[in-house]
């Protein structure tokens with residue numbers, strides 16, 4: 360799998376770190392033997408300078424190798440997390456909208472943040488800990504056997520019985536930890552949705568209910584966390600009981616053997632030190648196997664994101680700067696020998712287009728036909744749920760039609776490179792969709808090469824220049840989450856300016872004037888009318904006062920276009936349009 364590759368890429372760093380840690384472990388393992396030699400020298404009244412010097416050297420090597428090795432392994436681990444997160448975020452940001460829509464946002468968030476961290480542990484520190492602790496255990500045992508066979512057999516038997524009991528505990532910890540991670544992920548989902556809807560929660564005075572909801576999830580997470588803690592709390596004492604038992608037996612039997620002259624006192628001291636050394640690496644070895652398995656499970660969860668269906672971009676990592684149309688880029692992108700040619704003046708055509716969203720029985724669009732010319736103002740009106748926004752989503756290719764074809768200048772849009780198609784479309788959604796960051800960052804998102812002068816021009820065009828000048832840091836003023844700090848109308852005008860900076864051929868406005876007061880609306884209407892002289896502007900509008908001047912109004916009902924024409928024609932011929940208009944104006948609006 361590609362993700363495992365990431366660990367391989369850090370192989371050099373990891374191996375160096377593990378190797379150094381192993382050297383440190385060997386330096387530690389030899390120390391009891393030197394202590395024995397030191398005791399023997401001191402008891403025999405000989406000079407112990409050599410033993411003391413070697414002990415100091417070994418101790419220093421143990422500390423330095425352990426520290427540097429640990430750092431290198433941690434560094435490799437952090438590199439792995441970074442690579443993993445970049446890989447996964449690239450996949451998520453390039454994912455097809457339907458593939459993302461079917462997933463829980465909290466679950467995605469946990470996978471990208473918490474699971475990548477767990478995967479780091481599996482691929483770095485647990486591997487290193489396992490290697491050093493296995494070496495410690497094997498080394499201790501081997502040296503114990505060298506020192507005294509019978510005492511070693513006795514210790515191994517005692518420690519083995521305890522270890523078998525502990526393996527059961529480690530498995531139980533793993534099961535509960537998996538459950539705990541799921542509970543934490545569920546808690547994260549609830550918190551995410553509450554943070555996104557905090558104003559609605561307040562307006563509905565539902566703080567109490569929502570607090571109950573997040574508390575319930577947090578309580579579940581606490582429950583499973585405590586379960587992990589309870590079992591983990593048993594593990595070290597269980598291992599300690601085994602060691603104390605082994606130690607007691609070693610002291611009793613060892614002293615007896617030393618008394619009988621079967622082993623020396625200094626060997627007994629060294630042996631006791633090895634018994635003491637044995638416990639901690641044994642616990643660490645057991646825990647690292649469990650961590651490794653948990654990390655592998657997390658890695659699989661992260662790896663599964665790699666299966667999310669991605670959109671087909673020509674460029675491996677598309678960035679706005681390559682995509683914003685310049686006259687040169689545009690000329691190059693025009694199909695030279697296009698087989699299909701659009702009728703003169705035609706920009707977009709929907710031909711018998713149908714779409715049913717996943718999980719829905721009723722189609723959102725059915726056999727929809729429409730044509731958008733290269734210039735002019737078009738308006739899409741119709742009752743709620745008629746399919747107006749879906750038309751935009753198909754044109755942006757967030758979704759592909761189940762039946763029929765959408766054409767761009769006579770070419771099936773599925774045959775165009777996505778980056779070329781989207782570079783030609785400006786889109787302003789109902790909420791403006793701003794993000795945390797400065798006005799400048801929001802404005803130039805998708806148009807990174809923009810000059811300050813061009814930015815002021817476009818802000819002036821949407822009537823936002825004075826507002827931005829009055830902000831404490833002007834263009835560099837930092838907005839809060841989702842553009843908070845600006846009014847709804849100002850956010851929409853900033854989003855409109857951002858779309859205009861990309862010099863689109865078609866501008867899609869999904870109720871983009873919905874939040875404007877009549878003054879701002881009049882200003883924007885003037886801007887839109889002048890834009891429509893050089894490009895196609897399509898407005899979805901519930902406020903029909905904004906569309907009466909449109910060159911064509913398309914009435915959508917139940918996923919079909921049931922009428923096309925100017926306001927005056929539709930007032931005469933189209934009953935639904937007349938009804939929509941009369942619902943908004945006390946007196947039916949006179950035809951133009």
Ligand SMILES: Nc1ncnc2c1ncn2[C@@H]1O[C@H](COP(=O)(O)OP(=O)(O)OP(=O)(O)O)[C@@H](O)[C@H]1O
Nearest residue numbers: 460716717719723742743744745746747748749750
């Ligand atoms: N992502 C989606 N998944 C499932 N169904 C959807 C999705 N988006 C829209 N729909 C459904 O498709 C139909 C058309 O939706 P669409 O948003 O295009 O209507 P609309 O005319 O823009 O409505 P409104 O004026 O209320 O915004 C509706 O029945 C809606 O519930």
